[in-house]
Amino acid sequence: MESSSKVIHAIYTDDDVLMSAVKKVRAEKHHIEEVYTPFPVHGLDKAMGLAPTRIAIAAFIYGCIGLTVAITMMNFIMIEDWPQNIGGKPSFSYIENMPAFVPIMFELTVFFAAHLMVITFYLRSRMWPFKNAENPDPRTTDDHFLMEISVHGNEAELEQLLKETGAVEINIVNKDEAH
Amino acid sequence: MYTFSNRLKTFSIALMIIGAIGVVIGFMTSHKSFEEVEAIVAAESAHHGGGHDAEAAHVAPAASHDTHAAEGHAGEEVHHEDAHKKHIEHVQHQIANRPWSALYVAAFFFMMIALGALAFYAIQFAAQAGWSPVLFRVMEGITAYLLPGAIIVVLIGVASGTIGHYNLFVWMDPEVVANDKLIQGKAGWLNTWGFAIRGFIFIAGWSLYRHFARKFSIAQDNADDNKNFKKSFRISAAFLVFYIYTESMMSWDWIMSVDPHWFSTLFGWYVFASMFVSAITVIAMITLYLKNKGLLPFVNDSHLHDLAKFMFGISIFWTYLWFSQFMLIWYSNIPEEVTYFVTRLEDYKLPFLGMVAMNFLFPLLLLMNSDYKRIPWFVVMAGVVILAGHYLDIFNMIMPATVGDRWFIGIPEIGSILLFGGLFIFVVFTALTKAPLLAKGNPYIKESEHFHY
Helix, strand or coil, X not given: XXXXXXXXXXXXXXXXXXXXXXXXXXXXXXXXXXXXXXXXXXXXHHHHCCCCCCHHHHHHHHHHHHHHHHHHHHHHHHHHHCCCCCCCXXXXXXXXXXXXXXXXXXXXXXXXXXXXXXXXXXXXCCCCCCCCCCCCCHHHHCCCEEEEEECCCCHHHHHHHHHHCCCCEXXXXXXXXXX | CCCCCHHHHHHHHHHHHHHHHHHHHHHXXXXXXXXXXXXXXXXXXXHHXXXXXXXXXXXXXXXXXXXXXXXXXXXXXXXXXXXXXHHHHHHHHHHHHHHHHHHHHHHHHHHHHHHXXXXXXXXXXXXXXXXXXXXXXXXXXXXXXXXXHHHHHHHHHHHHHXXXXXXXXXXXXXXXXXXXXXXXXXXXXXXXXXXXXXXXXXXXXXXXXXXXXXXXXXXXXXXXXXXXXXXXXXXXXXXXXXXXXXXXXXXXXXXXXXXXXXCCCCHHHHHHHHHHHHHHHHHHHHHHHHHHCCCCCCCCHHHHHHHHHHHHHHHHHHHHHHHHHHHHHHHHCCHHHHXXXXXXXXXXXXXXXXXXXXXXXXXXXXXXXXXXXXXXXXXXXXXXXXXHHHHHHHHHHHHHHHCCCCXXXXXXXXXXXXXXXXXXXXXXXXXXXXXCCCCCCCCCHHXXXXXCC
């Protein structure tokens, strides 16, 4: 299909205008492919109807893994493998010497939770060094906002709608040239 | 305007009456004669299957009376009768201390809620918080208990050393001081007059701030300018400086000095964390109660979310301080410091470790989820556990020094909680009726009403 390979780019210069435009376009049941903004616009995800992130749940699980690693590691090294008497610390069982292990347990929990969460974020949002920037218009990193809507043969109607929402510039581009 | 419902009023008065009966029973059953205590100890040692060895071991962990203990050990063979007499007297004293300590722990617990709420209130002003002004009247209601509550604490403390038989603070006993070089060295700070005068200064300072902050807050309601708010801002900043010094000294005087041989540098912070989290919990619970009655339509679940975040965060802060104090002393294991935790781990294992579960694990797992922080019954449930946990915290600070291993949460303890709980509810809800529940003149009130997280 020829029409579906085209997208419409509506450019705005104000985040409040953008927000009301997003709400209007969604109310008209058009699918918004993407919105590009130079900074986080509060409430934009809700207006676009994006599902909430689950990264906090992932972080909690990573933290639990970190805690388990810390406990298993120190239990093996300090209690099972070579239970030395170091300065009179009781190394008979893990629980007896636990206060001394808490700083490491804490730090490893935080370390795992933080780093694995960040790596998860990079993977899920496809960010890495030498990655080609997916930027339809360099102005969106400075002071412009861009809404991308796929076109299904309703170009004129969409264009009219976007004009009404206060778009300062409307371009129709082929999808493969879009980025 | 809020009207104190008759049901709640009756409920609080009933609590006070039942509590008072419990306290009286506690005092009446704690005066045992020498022979009675002898019989109790004999029955116990028969039960444990030991003779005098068990008795001597019984004396040893009581760190606060180690003069007695040392004498008891040294003269075991020669002064057999003497040691026995000392031991029985020691136990007799512990039994007599129990209702005093129970009363003191409960009095301090409710006082610290009011004091913590006052500190929280002052911080909101000093930080010019935009979310909390809708809760100011609730906080002002809670802080109304500070003046009566703090006076009661100091009075119990002084009374234990004047009309009582030095039932809380051994350093008030001239006989103990005469035989104790360590307490003699601290007598410049630890003396009954000093205790009373410092207590007066603390209470006067806190109450003055409370009085003026409340006055300016009510005057601001109908003012055309922000003059009163600015005054509140200034006195709040000054109060916070005063508070952090006096709170620390208060914790030495009113709590740490029950163990006059022991000291810890972060104790003031630790007590602060305990009072702060209890106060925030009570603010959240009273807010939910009033909202449930439809009296706080301007409070939304984002306000609740913020309070629950504070409950969560300060619970972890409390644990951090608890653990820092415990671990430093456990790790270095210096005998003169470590006795504090030895008595607690030997005689108070369940309350000592149970409170860590209640004050840390429970809020950690329950209040971590962002959605749960907005569910009222979840916050109330977490709040009940946090409050019980912090009662236990104060219990663990006072009881090992006064009653030693003769602790139990029975009629004197529960009676005292009911007595002061009833008084707390009565005073707080009476104060809530005195002013509209929305501080409408506050310059941040619009922002607070539309607060959304």
